[in-house]
Amino acid sequence: MTPEAVDFVVALAPIVVVLALLAFRTSSLWAGVAGLVVALVGAVVAFPLDGSQVGAAASGMVPTVVEIAAILLGGVVLAEAMTRGGAQDRIATWLERAESGADRTVTLLLLVYGLTPFMESVTGFGLGVVITAPLLIRLGLTPVKAVVSGLLGLVLVPWGSLGPGTLIASQLGEQDFTRLGVWSALLSLPVLVISMVAVFVLNVGRPTPRQLALAAAVVLTEWTALLVANLTVGTPLAGVLASTVVIAGLLVLTRVGNGPLPPVSRPLLVAVVPYLVIVAGILATTGLLAATAAHDTLGWISSPALWLVLAAVVAVATTGLPAADRRRLVRHGLRRWVPIAGNALVFLVLGFVMASTGMAEHLATTAEKVGYGFVAAIPAMGGIGGYLTGSNVGAAAMFSTATTTAATGLGANPLIALAGQNVAGSFAMIASPPRVALAVGVALTPGERLPRTANAILLGTVAVTALVLGGIVVVLA
Template identity: 40%
Template sequence: MNAALATLPVLVTLVLLALGVRALYAALAALATALTLTATAFPTPLADLGDASQRMLPTVVELAAILFGGILLSELMARTGAQARMGERLGSACSSPGRAVLLVTLGVTPFAESLTGFGIGVIVAIPLLRRLGLPPARAAVAGLLGLVTVPWGSLAPGSLVAAELGDVDFQRLGVDSALLSAPVFLICGAAALTVALGPRRALASAGDLAIAVTALWGTVWAVNAYVGVPPAGVLGGLVTMAALLLVSRLRERNSGGGEPVGRALSPYAFLVAGLLVSRAVLEAAGVDEGWWAVVAGPAGWLPLTALLAPRLLGARWQVLGGAARAAFGRWWQVTLTTAVFLALGTLLTVTGMSREIAEACASLGSSYLFLAPWIGAAGGFLAGSNTGANAMFAAGQAETARALGHSAAHLVAVQNVSAALASGAAAARVALAAQLADNAPGPASVRPRTEAAPADPGAGGTATRRMAETRSATETITGPDADSPADTRWVLRTVLGVHALVFLTAGVIGVLWG
């Protein structure tokens, strides 16, 4: 009976979202349900609830700062033309539409997300996908499907939490998570291509997909096995970008010319350098938690990068005021929704509701192994965070695995990967992706389909021709409303549909594995 009651907040969230209720209202309804259950079926001392709230506060502040800094930086990159220059350079580097989409979804997004975490990969990727010619809704989906290295996001704190709570070796968990990520990379990459270009053109890009998936998976596995867990996603994204750019140069005889984008990339270089230096300083000082860790992480460096972006990009300081006002209007709703979902996840954990759900599932015997990915996915979807989901369910998954005589490391890896992937479909993250796609400018240089591409064989002509091909491909599957605002519900349904296929595959692997 308690297990059935414990599932009510999850069911309320899913039902309301399926009915089209806004994410914030669905989250508030689920939180109210959880609070009612706390006062009745799951009584919890106020002291425990207070302690949990205090532990959650740094995370809320961190998320709020990261979201505002990310949205503001995206707004500034668009207003100063930096995103346009980067998109045009991608167009000149990869005249193949499929290869350009893969470069962003399996290269740029994993790199940015692994470095900073918290969905920053989407903030970087979606404006680039829009510049490549994708309509808003398609760009939002492709960007979200690029969140495939979240287990190593922000240099893997979520995986560390899973290893500690599940009492498994950290590096062993990293290797197992990497092995389990092979179908994640393949399915999400193929789906992103199909959504962006349509089935026929996606099939024509199967060779590039194989190269990208092999480069990303091979690097992530090798780094986990022989170097360490934290840098795996960062290096995987870099190697994938390098592999696709090399293939483009060899196949297209493309010199990769075009307008230099060093200055346009300077905010990202500043952010990367700051994060790496501050992380090294904190490790040397033995500081791994607390407010100093928050300030020295993405929550501190991302807003600072945004504030300095006009100077780094050579723009007037006046652009900052308008960008900040626009960013705040988009930020507060997304942040409030995220905070409510985080409070819900914390409440489920401290009251024991998440434990009740896991224990009830364990009574299913070996068939539980097939359901394990869905439990992790539920946590990731609700919390919007791999760390939060692992805090809810990693210990229960490990205990269940041991009770069933299954490998705890394998099942915690299933939890880690499925929760990480589902966090990319969290309602707040989908809303953020849709807003970014709606506000990001499309390729202004794309000509109507009836016009011929420029005769100039240089980089500008290549970029424009590639953008026109991408727009032509998307128009064949999106119809005349290709540039209409992104439908958040369609984006959510599409991403969840792809994720469901991944979770089914992971469930089969879980049954056969170990």
């Protein structure tokens, strides 16, 4: 075997080990740890760094690791506080009352394309499905259809938990975060369309012209709002604002056709305060930084990590629970955060090791020999990563450096290629076993599993999306 072939095998080994272990149902955390160990051994054997290079790589990695860990901490504790304190129930109950007697299609779309992506955008971790699947059952859907429909509503995962996966992709792929958000928004149109078709086939059957018009309006509204929010407000809040626009629009439609909405009580206002903290905080500080040109010194004040943590603090403080219960809530949230953060950070460090040692670049150089066929396969590659790791953070960390390096070497636009990987990898999580298990746990009876036909719908939707995105990326890049 030639030295070049040996280097290729060593560079590819961490990814092969991770994917093989995941395929054999090893937990993503331990698969990531194994891949990281293999990458470190490979770095010593074939891709060594001197002391200064190791120091530079570490100093570049630490700020990102801290920010991602803080974002995940805020999201987990916020979700825990909103659930245990009853805030989620109050919001869901108000929405259920608002939708009472409304057109079932309007309610279906509000829950799937409004509430589900909103919850996912704020907290991540599939919480949107946890909230909406039971509501979809109350709407009249069977538990299986409720689970599949809720998962199909995870259409804004690149902006989930205020976008750490997209942030990692931009940093490892050496692309501008905001521009990646914009291109990810542009490429999300096929995701919205294909998801909507699947939801209608599953729940509506033969739609009327009015239902088709409503579906088209929801898709175009969410996509346009997503794009505008990325361009004007920035990437972290884009998913929150886009889904809020859909919720508001469908509530207005319900109001016009159904009469006055239920009154907004004080407990309901308290329940939404943490979300208002996030939106108002990021908007206000972003505007302040733009007005004062102090981003270099005070850029941290607009970080989603800061505002998610503050929102979590507010949520805990406003639960109305006794102090002892609030402390237990925080401890439980921290226990949930440790494996979630550990999983994300292991893959993040793996990505940094492969990027800084030159492993990813070596893989990309080899991939260039495939030609534009590699560019077409980038969304599918991201989809495989998202499906197996159950995380767009994991998919981004594994493939982003190689994606942009290979795309550049082939003369393609690395930003568009990376956006295709980001969107496909994020959407593929709807079929990921951890996401499916979470949704099944809240909607089906204990011990019941999702039927093969339901899994086939999810996997088929992901596969079609990856193929369509592959074609689009080839044309645009």
